[in-house]
Structure formats: structure tokens, C-alpha cells
Amino acid sequence: DGGITQSPKYLFRKEGQNVTLSCEQNLNHDAMYWYRQDPGQGLRLIYYSQIVNDFQKGDIAEGYSVSREKKESFPLTVTSAQKNPTAFYLCASRTTVGLAGGPYNEQFFGPGTRLTVL
Amino acid sequence: SQQGEEDPQALSIQEGENATMNCSYKTSINNLQWYRQNSGRGLVHLILIRSNEREKHSGRLRVTLDTSKKSSSLLITASRAADTASYFCATDRKAAGNKLTFGGGTRVLVKP
Numbered sequence: 741d742g743g744i745t746q747s748p749k750y751l752f753r754k755e756g757q758n759v760t761l762s763c764e765q766n767l768n769h770d771a772m773y774w775y776r777q778d779p780g781q782g783l784r785l786i787y788y789s790q791i792v793n794d795f796q797k798g799d800i801a802e803g804y805s806v807s808r809e810k811k812e813s814f815p816l817t818v819t820s821a822q823k824n825p826t827a828f829y830l831c832a833s834r835t836t837v838g839l840a841g842g843p844y845n846e847q848f849f850g851p852g853t854r855l856t857v858l
Numbered sequence: 859s860q861q862g863e864e865d866p867q868a869l870s871i872q873e874g875e876n877a878t879m880n881c882s883y884k885t886s887i888n889n890l891q892w893y894r895q896n897s898g899r900g901l902v903h904l905i906l907i908r909s910n911e912r913e914k915h916s917g918r919l920r921v922t923l924d925t926s927k928k929s930s931s932l933l934i935t936a937s938r939a940a941d942t943a944s945y946f947c948a949t950d951r952k953a954a955g956n957k958l959t960f961g962g963g964t965r966v967l968v969k970p
Contacts (some may be wrong), residue, residue, distance in 0.1 A: 744900075771956060777875055780867075782946060783901075788955060795938040798957075830900055834956065841908060847948075849900030853900050 743767040744850035748832050751855045753818070753825065761816045761853045763831035770772060771834040772814040773847065776827045783830060789814055818855065829853045864947060864961040876940075877934040879964040881947030888950045890923060890930050892957065895936050895944045903931075904945075939970045 743766040754761045765772065771790045775783040785798030789808040803822025808814055818825045832847040864881050871877050881890070889908045893901040907914045907923045907930065914921045920933040934941055944965045948958040 773957075775960075779961075785957060785959075788957060808944040828898075832901075835922070841910075844891075844906055844908070845950060845958070846891070846903050846906070847901075847958060849902070851900050852898070854898070 744831060746834055746850035746853050748853060749851065750840045751853055753855060753857050755857060756820045758817055758819050759855065761818065761829055761831075761855070762851075763814045763816065763832045763850055764812055765814075765831075765848075765850075767833055767835065767848060769833035769835050769848070770811070770813070772797075772808070773832045773834065774804075774806065774814070774816045775830045775832065777830060777852075778827050786816065786829075789816055825855055827841065827855060829855060864945075864964045866964060867962065867963045868967070870967045870969065871937055873937060873939055875937055875968075877937050877941070877966050879932050879945055879966070881930045881961055883930075883947075883949045883961075884928065885951055887925075890921075891948045891950065892919075892921060892930075892932050893946045893948060893960075895909075895919070895963070907915070913942065923928070937966075937968045939968050942966060942968045948963060 745764050747762045758777045772787040773788040784800050786804050787806040789795035792811050795808050805817045830852045831850040834847050837846050891906045892904045895901045905916045907921045918935045923930045945964045946963045947961045
């Protein structure tokens with residue numbers, strides 16, 4: 741799980757409530773990402789941020805919001821507008837690795853937060 | 859559908875056997891990466907293959923890439939029970955900036 745922490749590990753929410761998932765990294769990476777994973781499925785991109793004070797919508801941003809006030813932190817808020825929020829949420833940061841043949845982007849993932857709506 | 863689609867969705871093998879999984883994609887890529895996910899955990903980077911490469915090896919892992927067919931395969935040789943996990947391909951597309959697009963994954967069960 742590298743130098744990325746997510747909290748809490750498990751989160752329960754009542755319908756109609758907003759909840760915020762924490763993601764912190766000490767890897768000094770500029771870019772950070774939030775993904776959603778449903779059971780037995782792949783990852784879908786919610787939001788990403790390539791630099792402090794800037795972020796972009798991913799493929800499934802509706803019902804979610806983010807902020808990037810510090811390089812180390814990229815919290816995700818799941819709002820009441822998200823109709824089916826029960827899922828596993830993964831945060832990642834990105835570094836550029838220099839190799840013979842040219843650099844490439846590699847993502848490092850946190851351990852995830854499992855959100856359940858009651 | 860997603861950029862990366864994997865098959866099979868699930869694979870069950872005996873320890874010592876080889877495990878092969880495939881990934882297909884739709885648009886031009888800079889590189890293709892494979893990640894591993896243990897149950898309920900984050901993903902871990904395994905290996906990368908660039909668009910101008912055809913085969914890469916890393917320990918018991920062998921990755922191939924066929925850009926004409928827009929497909930890649932991951933082979934795990936001499937599998938161990940500890941290889942039980944989900945494996946995802948991720949494409950770094952030329953038109954997608956600095957984002958990776960993940961496939962649906964292959965769940966591998968290695969029975970002791």
C-alpha cells in the first residue's frame with residue numbers, strides 16, 4: 741500500500757447523509773486519483789488532481805466532490821446525490837518513473853475504504 | 859465498455875500450473891500495465907510493457923503485447939497459493955493525458 745493511507749477502512753452511512761473519505765500520501769506525488777470499485781468489477785475513475793488547487797472530473801463524477809488544498813491530501817465527499825454509493829473506494833497517487841526507453845506513469849494505491857449505505 | 863477488457867473473468871488452477879489471462883483494448887496506447895489486487899486491498903503494480911515492445915519478463919511473470927490485435931497477455935508460471943488475487947490490466951492511452959484506464963480484472967484462485 742506504499743505511503744498512501746485511507747481512512748476509515750469501513751464506513752457506514754445513512755441514506756441522505758454526506759460522508760467524506762480521507763486520502764493522505766507522503767510520497768511527494770503531484771497527481772492523485774479516486775476510483776470506485778464494485779464487487780467483482782474493475783476500477784472506475786471518479787475524480788483526479790494533477791496539482792494542488794486543481795482537479796478534474798473522471799468518468800463517474802456525479803454525486804461526488806473533491807478538494808485539493810494540500811499536496812498530501814485529496815479527500816472525497818460522497819454526497820446524498822449519489823444514488824448508489826455502496827462500493828469500495830480506492831485512492832491512488834502517481835509518479836513518473838524514468839527508465840531506459842522513456843518515462844512512464846505508475847500509480848500507487850491506498851488500502852481502500854469500504855462504504856456501505858444502510 | 860471499458861478500454862481494457864480481460865478474460866477469463868475467473869480462473870482456478872492447481873499450484874504449480876501456469877495461469878494465463880488476456881486483456882484487449884480499443885485505442886492506441888503509450889504502454890500497458892498489469893496490477894495485482896489481493897482481496898479487499900489496494901492495487902500493486904506488477905509489470906509494464908511499452909507500445910513498441912512485444913514481450914517482457916519479470917521473475918515468474920511474462921507479458922506479451924500485440925498492438926495489431928490490441929491485446930496483451932499475462933502469464934504467471936509455476937503458480938503458488940500466494941498468487942491468488944485479482945489481476946488488472948491498465949492502459950496508458952495517448953489521448954488520455956495522465957490517466958490509466960483499468961479493465962474488469964481476472965480473479966485467479968490457486969489451489970494448494
